[in-house]
Amino acid sequence: MSNISKAFGGSVALDSVSLELKPGTVHALMGENGAGKSTLMKILAGVHQPDSGEIRKNGEKLVIPRPKDALDLGISTVFQELSLLSNLSIAENMFLGREPITLFGTIDYAVMEQQTIEALQELGLTLDPSTLVSQLSIAERQFVEIAHGIKADAAVFILDEPTAALNAADVAVLNKHIARLRDAGKAIVYISHRMDEIFENCDTVTVLKDGQLVGTRPLADMTPDSLIAMMVGRELAHLFPERSTEVGEAVLDVKDFKLEAGSQPFSLKLCRGEILALAGLEGQGQQKFLRSLIGQFVPAGGVALIKGQSLKLPVAPSAGVRQLQALGVGYVPEDRKEEGLFLGLSISHNITIGLHSAHSALSFAKDYLKNITDTMASMNVKAAGITAPVHSLSGGNQQKILLGRYLAADVDVLFIEEPTRGVDIGAKSEIYKLLRSFAEGGGAVLVLSRETIELIGLCDRIYVVHDNTIVSEMRAEEATEHKILDAALSA
Amino acid sequence: MANAIYSGLVQRLLRVPPAIYVFLILLIILSISRPHMLNVNVMGIFIRQVVPLGILVLAQQLVMRVNSIDLSGGGVILLINYLISSSVFPGAPLWFFVPMALMIGTGIGLFNGYMVSKRRVSAVIVTLAVSIILIGLVQFLSSGKPPGDVPSIFSDIYNTKFWSIPTPVLFWVFLSVLMALFLARTVFGRYVSSVGANAQAAHFSGVPVERTVILAHTLAGLIAGIAALVQTASIAVGSVRVGLDLPILAVAATILGGVVFGRGEGGVSGPFFGVLSFALLFVVMTTFGIDDPGKLMAQGMIILLAAIFYGVRTAKS
Secondary structure, three states: OEEEEEEEOOEEEEEEEOOOOOOOEEEEEEOOOOOOHHHHHHHHOOOOOOOEEEEEEOOEEEOOOOHHHHHHOOEEEEOOOOOOOOOOEHHHHHOOOOOOEOOOOOEOHHHHHHHHHHHHHHOOOOOOOOOEHHHOOHHHHHHHHHHHHHHOOOOEEEEEOOOOOOOHHHHHHHHHHHHHHHHOOOEEEEEOOOHHHHHHHOOEEEEEEOOEEEEEEEHHHOOHHHHHHHHHOOOOOOOOOOOOOOOOOEEEEEEEEEOOOOOOOEEEEEEOOOEEEEEOOOOOOHHHHHHHOOOOOOOOEEEEEEOOEEOOOOOOOOOHHHHHHHOOEEEEOOOHHHHHOOOOOEHHHHHHHHHHOOOOOOOEOOOOHHHHHHHHHHOOOOOOOOOOEHHHOOHHHHHHHHHHHHHHOOOOEEEEEOOOOOOOHHHHHHHHHHHHHHHHOOOEEEEEOOOHHHHHHHOOEEEEEEOOEEEEEEEHHHOOHHHHHHHHHOO | OHHHHHHHHHHHHHHOOHHHHHHHHHHHHHHHHOHHHOOHHHHHHHHHHOHHHHHHHHHHHHHHHOOOOOOOHHHHHHHHHHHHHOOOOOOOOHHHHHHHHHHHHHHHHHHHHHHHHOOOOOHHHHHHHHHHHHHHHHHHHHOOOOOOEOOHHHHHHHOOEEOOEEHHHHHHHHHHHHHHHHHHHEHHHHHHHHHHHOHHHHHHOOOOHHHHHHHHHHHHHHHHHHHHHHHHHHHOEOOOOOOOOHHHHHHHHHHHOOOEOOEOOOOOHHHHHHHHHHHHHHHHHHHOOOOHHHHHHHHHHHHHHHHHHHHHHHHHO
16 A cells, blocks of 8 residues: 545545555554554555555555455455444354355355354354354454454455454464464454554554554564554653552442352452452453442342442342442443443533433533533543534543543542543553542542553552452552463462 | 535535425425415414424424334324213313323323333334224224314314414414423433433433433323313314324424434424424415325325435435
């Protein structure tokens, strides 16, 4: 791809960017959110058309008018957004638009399911191909998506944040397949915000910033620090803020909590002034525990005290979030787009709705202008104005708006699932600082995250969760990814 | 740059609810073909005819903003009309009928809301079933015969005027302003737009989603009760067929007015003009000698065009 430019409306997304992919290499594409990575890949995949510049494959000039043409030309893509249809089965999704046909012109389900089983098995998955996608976990969906992309017999593979929803064990499986594709002489483009993956998988890195090419380097010559410096244009000395040393009284006190009837009971404490993590492999009960506090999961038993007040378990699902809010606890959901934000509504609506919901429906709605501007300023949100719809913001700014809603609502305890999912490194650092200053101001934070590095860097204390119970507790400053995995698996 | 200005203009024009365009086009047609009809007295009479629809549209847009729908208005209007015009409550005064109508409407709305929100039954099915039950009930009670007359006080009020504008029209405008203020100025209004935009996100922000949907349906029932009173006053006699096409017309006028399921961009004024468009449409078609079958087809076409218009707009944004 050479000298590719693309503008949307008035804003330039790509400014004369060139990229060369060689067979048998894994090429990392990095940059903060909004740097133009996704746009560049969407041009290669035929989703967008470049305003200028050209694409050549083996010296031949290519025109890719539609996504289907990209596939025919041997360019296969796994996009960052989950694009599966949840009301269809896995097999139906895999063969969407190119279903095998029987003699009678009906869909040949037998062939479809057999090939799906094979494709999934290559990724080490044993899922029933007739399962509806809506019944899969986010990680399983991501794998089906990857199987969908990898299955096509292409020469170029684009993986746009394939691991955003995967845990460490799943990532290892994926890495194996990336290595296999590379050894088979394929060219792979790998987009990720996770440093460790980039260094583990990739040979070359191209960095974009604000739609412009910063440079292309072999990764052997790079360190994580120098790569970050290339991305943000300065050394990021401290991605994570300093830890605190003082903790106050307990705001969440959980005793003898049993998630499932057969699981081991556990206890945990969250105190003022600290940031606490629930770490471990994905789906071991971290989220089930947190969601049982808002009534979206029914635990088998136990006691949960919030600021000394006992929660009646199981919590009523329709009242759970409001009950926590009344106690000064904000619950920040994992999925920003589905569960968090009103994408089509204004920034001000998204921030103030938490404040409004503390009042009765028939009361007068205040405008909370000062709260909105204060939140935008303290969180350093970049936006055209407070009436701009949230979907017009970058991922990092969207995440800030989501957090801002709960901070503006004047809570002093935050339960957060995935504080920085799909957020660029600059915004991550800002969010970490915000959470730390929230804790230092007497708040308490309980965090779940698929990124263990994030938990280690951000938090003060880590509980390792495995098989629906807490198997270990450690100080974050002593924790490593290896120790956490070890604690989980040796339990 | 010219392109940017052009697309900005198109964007702005597309944001205007289709009802405004339809209204303007019909107004132009009328002013060319029958200019003498464009005076307060004649238009007042025509607009007065659509006031029951206009009031029911206030109910419909409220539930459509929370991604629901209410098709029970036909049954509510029929039942209330029957109870007022038949001899079930002989000689009862106005102060008895009005609270009775409002209570029936509110009760049915509450039931709809409970079923849709708590029992998770499809809103189309619940409200349609309720309407069918009510229609059947009225036919059973009346044994198919039209009931008697409506107490004359109803038509006396209906025929009054202020500053040569019919009272029902003023009443409709008053209710519309009230609804606009209610949605813009109360916490409930914020709840409604939140639930419509994303019910999950609303739940996680602490919005009482179920209660919001129940309250929207309950208020819609109350408003349907008001529409029933005005409709009853307008025809002055009892009927076993009154108001049955109103719910679907209300859906049409709401969509035409730019309030689509879960999205309230047209505001309250959009659907208001949607109703006015229907009023003018009837006038224009009558003056051109087109009968009911033709009117029905035209209504259908307008609904279809509004839907296509929204398809274009969603693709653009």
